[in-house]
Amino acid sequence: xxxxxxxxxxxxxxxxxxxxxxxxxxxxxxxxxxxxxxxxxxxxxxxxxxxxxxxxxxxxxxxxxxxxxxxxxxxxxxxxxxxxxxxxxxxxxxxxxxxxxxxxxxxxxxxxxxxxxxxxxxxxxxxxxxxxxxxxxxxxxxxxxxxxxxxxxxxxxxxxxxxxxxxxxxxxxxxxxxxxxxxxxxxxxxxxxxxxxxxxxxxxxxxxxxxxxxxxxxxxxxxxxxxxxxxxxxxxxxxxxxxxxxxxxxxxxxxxxxxxxxxxxxxxxxxxxxxxxxxxxxxxxxxxxxxxxxxxxxxxxxxxxxxxxxxxxxxxxxxxxxxxxxxxxxxxxxxxxxxxxxxxxxxxxxxxxxxxxxxxxxxxxxxxxxxxxxxxxxxxxxxxxxxxxxxxxxxxxxxxxxxxxxxxxxxxxxxxxxxxxx
Numbered sequence: 001x002x003x004x005x006x007x008x009x010x011x012x013x014x015x016x017x018x019x020x021x022x023x024x025x026x027x028x029x030x031x032x033x034x035x036x037x038x039x040x041x042x043x044x045x046x047x048x049x050x051x052x053x054x055x056x057x058x059x060x061x062x063x064x065x066x067x068x069x070x071x072x073x074x075x076x077x078x079x080x081x082x083x084x085x086x087x088x089x090x091x092x093x094x095x096x097x098x099x100x101x102x103x104x105x106x107x108x109x110x111x112x113x114x115x116x117x118x119x120x121x122x123x124x125x126x127x128x129x130x131x132x133x134x135x136x137x138x139x140x141x142x143x144x145x146x147x148x149x150x151x152x153x154x155x156x157x158x159x160x161x162x163x164x165x166x167x168x169x170x171x172x173x174x175x176x177x178x179x180x181x182x183x184x185x186x187x188x189x190x191x192x193x194x195x196x197x198x199x200x201x202x203x204x205x206x207x208x209x210x211x212x213x214x215x216x217x218x219x220x221x222x223x224x225x226x227x228x229x230x231x232x233x234x235x236x237x238x239x240x241x242x243x244x245x246x247x248x249x250x251x252x253x254x255x256x257x258x259x260x261x262x263x264x265x266x267x268x269x270x271x272x273x274x275x276x277x278x279x280x281x282x283x284x285x286x287x288x289x290x291x292x293x294x295x296x297x298x299x300x301x302x303x304x305x306x307x308x309x310x311x312x313x314x315x316x317x318x319x320x321x322x323x324x325x326x327x328x329x330x331x332x333x334x335x336x337x338x339x340x341x342x343x344x345x346x347x348x349x350x351x352x353x354x355x356x357x358x359x360x361x362x363x364x365x366x367x368x369x370x371x372x373x374x375x376x377x378x379x380x381x382x383x384x385x386x387x388x389x390x391x392x393x394x395x396x397x398x399x400x401x402x403x404x405x406x407x408x409x410x411x412x413x414x415x416x417x418x419x420x421x422x
Contacts, residue, residue: 055125058078068180069177069178072116076181078150081147083145090145091190091197092198092200093147094149096205099154104171130369131370139393149182154254159176200230201230206233210284213287302339307322340409354401381416
């Protein structure tokens with residue numbers, strides 16, 4: 001082809017380089033936008049905003065005088081993010097989880113961590129699920145006052161005793177005092193003016209939300225809409241794979257060591273041992289306040305620590321299974337099915353309570369209100385075609401009555417993602 005025939009299609013070298021550079025820049029921007037969109041799900045305002053600022057730790061005022069201190073004697077703390085707009089007088093109070101300590105040794109070890117001392121607590125970001133300030137991620141609670149209460153007593157905010165560590169120092173089992181003093185301080189900071197209040201918690205904090213639900217509700221007038229949400233807090237008293245009730249022993253140690261009787265229902269204590277009254281299956285029989293129970297029927301923490309604890313001497317097959325449910329044999333899954341069925345049966349007594357909600361999925365996961373993936377994303381678990389955010393929002397707002405979603409047995413639910421927190 002003659003050179004002249006191609007010249008009109010080509011720009012001069014300098015112009016060509018400029019166009020090529022411009023084209024590459026535009027392409028790069030488009031690729032970046034597509035990457036951000038794919039990484040963050042539906043387009044949200046936060047896509048173009050900076051990360052949420054860290055919320056500082058507020059130490060409880062006068063903690064020592066109130067007898068409300070962490071295991072090591074330091075003051076407990078919480079993080080408070082103020083609400084705005086129509087959420088200015090609505091409050092969500094979340095009780096942190098983190099297991100329990102049932103022996104002097106376990107509780108002593110916690111003193112060197114944030115689960116036993118505020119010396120190790122740091123500011124946090126409220127950027128997760130039910131604590132998120134993104135309206136699209138968290139449409140029902142995004143602009144509420146949100147409080148994240150740190151957990152440093154080892155007994156689900158319920159202990160009332162002292163002990164002595166092996167080094168001679170005092171161990172303060174003051175979870176009940178911590179709960180009461182923090183709530184009292186929050187009332188002075190605006191919680192007393194709430195028009196709506198939601199007490200939530202995850203894991204050991206979920207159990208705490210169950211234990212304190214009625215007390216929390218009683219602090220408000222009848223005109224205030226008060227509800228409670230327990231996430232991954234429905235712990236079961238079942239035998240492990242060796243046939244022992246090993247988790248009963250853990251709870252019994254907590255109940256006896258930290259003296260949790262004051263938070264247990266008196267009607268339950270009149271007929272049963274205190275340790276039995278510490279399990280949610282008994283506690284829910286006595287709760288009058290509207291509550292939502294969120295749990296996996298194949299709770300990963302309970303599979304690892306209740307059904308297949310280290311004390312049960314699991315073989316390699318069980319070790320692989322409890323690490324990832326996809327590694328389990330059909331016989332092992334049957335053991336977990338029995339656990340799931342026990343949970344569902346225990347919850348039957350609240351099925352007729354219209355103001356209660358239930359969401360039991362069949363995913364291998366634990367604590368789902370603090371994870372964006374679990375809460376409200378394209379990969380969130382769905383039961384009855386609802387995400388967890390949908391179900392809890394519908395229950396809390398009254399958009400639907402009798403919000404009770406119970407999943408089928410594993411592995412029936414295709415929306416259970418391997419990305420879920422375990």
